[in-house]
Amino acid sequence: MKFVGIVGSSAEQSYNRLLLEYIRKQFKSKFELEILEIDKVPMFNQDDNWADSFQLRLLNNKITRADGVIIATPEHNHTITAALKSVLEWLSYQVHPFESKPVMIVGASYYDQGTSRAQTHLREILDAPGVNAYTLPGNEFLLEKAKEAFDDEGNIISQDTVNFLETCLDNFIKYVEVVSSLKKPKPIAPEDLDANHPIKTTVTEVDPDDPKWVEKVAKITGAVSGDTYVKLDHGILTVDQINMFLKSMPFELTYADDNNQFLYYNNAHQEPETMLAKRIPAQSGSRLSTVHNSLPPARMKNVEWVVGTLRNGNQEFVRTIVPGSPENVVNTHHYQAMYYPDGSYAGINELVFNFKPWLDWYLKETGQRLVGGKMEMMPDVNTGASETPSAEMTPDANTGASEH
Structure with a gap:
């Protein structure tokens, strides 16, 4: 799975960025996480063109293709930052990348209550018309006293906190799987396979079909x-x-x-x-x-x-x-x-x-063979491969791959 993480602060030093970086490295075996910044997004103005901002184009494209989004929000005056609110305004006006997108909210704060009120407000915003995100219910991860929560290497010190974070992320993965099964692909417009729309790097002086x-x-x-x-x-x-x-x-x-x-x-x-x-x-x-x-x-x-x-x-x-x-x-x-x-x-x-040849090599190295559409283990005294649980191999009706 591929997730994007949005740093809900434009500050150079942010514990919410640190939280996302910890999630990326600690749980890399569960999903891939790309962290996105919002520091260069202009204040929302409906008279301006959102596509003039490189960072907004990047956010829109990355969120659109992601399986899910994790937003790490601080709390400013009982709500989210003005920078994050502006981003959500832009991405719900002319473009709507959050539409039916699974979203998980986390947050880090200096104080005892974490970012509880900011997260509650953010849930309401994500549910608004034009945003229409599918926000993971419950699973509120509120990292309090953020200054003391991390060690010098950026790791969360409390193992109980790590365990709870992992539980929330595991629930989000399951949530994404359910939501994704309901997702309808965007309609595909007719493709011009004749290359009639030159781009910046197109050399128009030569006919594309010229053999030279x-x-x-x-x-x-x-x-x-x-x-x-x-x-x-x-x-x-x-x-x-x-x-x-x-x-x-x-x-x-x-x-x-x-x-x-x-x-x-x-x-x-x-x-x-x-x-x-x-x-x-x-x-x-x-x-x-x-x-x-x-x-x-x-x-x-x-x-x-x-x-x-x-x-x-x-x-x-x-x-x-x-x-x-x-x-x-x-x-x-x-x-x-x-x-x-x-x-x-x-x-x-x-x-x-x-x-x-790749399949044959893999089967030989792991001591497995394809039998009746399944990969089964063959005893291997040297490698102990027979102790590994067998893996299912989905038959392919077109190729008869399970027969090879």
Whole structure:
């Protein structure tokens, strides 16, 4: 599960931020938590455009895609901060990311009552028209005397407090599971697979379907190559090293941007007949409609559905197994949404691989085998694998994966 945590204070030093950071590291095996700030959100003014604020765009996009939200609120004058109230005003006026979203409230305060009155007020706000969040009932986590509650490493000192926090979070996880089962996906608008809506990085001087697109666009843009260095988020590599890195991946990787233009695949050195998703160099730069022009109309609708589902944020990824593959191949496609720095949709990273060798390796290493749709343990004197509880394997009617 992926949650976002909202720091309900714009202060540089905040015990509510510290509380969320503790939750993130202490319970990382239960869920993934991304902490979001509100310090740069302007005061709500309905005459202004919410999308002018990078931080509001980020909050809207992250909350929309999250499975659940944890808000850590301080208490100022018996209520929430003006900064948090302003954020909730913005996100309930023209956009509504909290609509039917599971929300849990926690809070830390200097005083004995924790943030009880602020939390009560926040519950009322989250229930208001335009917000319409599904706030977890009960489970009030009120961290009092916050100055004395944490040690020097940011850990909560009282084990009883930690245990109660864990109980509340476990209840929230169950609550999210129930609410998510009732969630309806957003309607998918028709997708333009012809790449007719250029984005900031689109090179419009070259026809996307030009078989020499890479060479022509490289010349126009002055694209670097060879031993030229490129600074990445967490490293510096030459273009040659990046190419070697991508070619060495045990997967076929492709990238199509949010204009539905097919920009890259990593196995241009392979013959199409040897690939699970057959690509040729001339396809780089092509419209998605061109790349998939051999598909029947019904299959093209599947392509539109995948793109629309990821663009809408209904899912962060889509996985499928291609039926009709040889017995030793489980042709697996994983379509992963990509995002710009503000959290908006940036395109699709498609990962294609044969799952069968990975499955065979896993079964061998763990001493298991597939029998009648279940993974069962085989005795293994060296590893003691037979002492591990058996795991259920869901049969796949399309692939007959349980038969391999």
